[in-house]
Amino acid sequence: MAFRRTELDGLVEVIRTPREDARGRFARIFDGRDLLTAGWRWPVAQVNFSETARAGTVRGLHYQVPPSGEAKLVTCVRGEIWDIAVDVRTGSPTFLSWCARTLSADRLNSILLPPGFAHGYQAMSDHVSVMYLHSTVHVPRDERGIHAEDERLGVTWPLPVGRLSERDSSFHPLGPRFTGVTA
Template sequence: MNRFTLTNLPLAGLHRIERKPLADARGAFARLFCAEELGAAGWNKPIAQINHSYTAKRGTVRGMHFQYPPHAEMKLVICLRGEVWDVAVDLRQGSPTFLCWYAERLSADNGAALLIPEGCAHGFQTLTDAVELLYLHTHPYVPQAEGRIHPQETRLAIAWPQEITELSERDAGAAPLPADFAGVAA
């Protein structure tokens, strides 16, 4: 029985995942992850790390983050509480959508998740207060492999839906993309 609807999105390997909850008078049950079903969307590695984030204020942006190969990671991002505008940016060398971005609204109510392929940067803006996200990663965090792009990088022109009210010092200090940035190797 399929517990997910997988939708291909404009960036190769990027998918919207919609859970199909089972509900009755007692409440509801929904599967968050199934390696077999998500394999159809390209998830072909074990889960190496699971992270949880809490963001207090609406308008906060976290991102844009990625890891350089060989530590590149696929992410499954699930909103457990509140609502976010979740963004993926294609950084893959030679990709036809190189430096293009795509965003989806994820919320506890809509039950959608974003499956982000290796070679993409990820970030989000909170659309409500008190947001909680769950991230499943195919590779553990490696500080030396971390990459950051400023969320307001002019070459990306991400159209954040709200004024950015909070941004970490690290994200605010991300250097602009070099003019000769050719992307990350696969």
């Protein structure tokens, strides 16, 4: 594994070089010892998997507030996504800045998000599958979200935003009083 720091403190792209032979390929998705170098210092409490049928679909932007703030390791295992993280940490010098990376099954790269980041992605191909490792279990009362087209963030999605879930559509834009979360 190799690690590429992003412009947002704590947000890291994980680069893998799969081993390939006549049978196919192999890549280690999680190695706690190696990921310590990139800043992962939490247990894996939950692993989730999502499938998205159509390109253009957006999932997110989701985060959990303390005491349930979570780190995530996100990997696209089929297709391609445009993965986005938004810094929502109170007092962060990059507060409300966002960073996006293309994650794909071909590259098997991942994004490592520490607590205090909202996360989402847009499917760039049909039939996308994504695997998420979470440092904490999902706690519905601590879940929050930001509307994907919030003007305050100014996210430039690569495709027209499509097929938001009812829940994601109901997220309100961030108001001027939003000061973030403690990570």
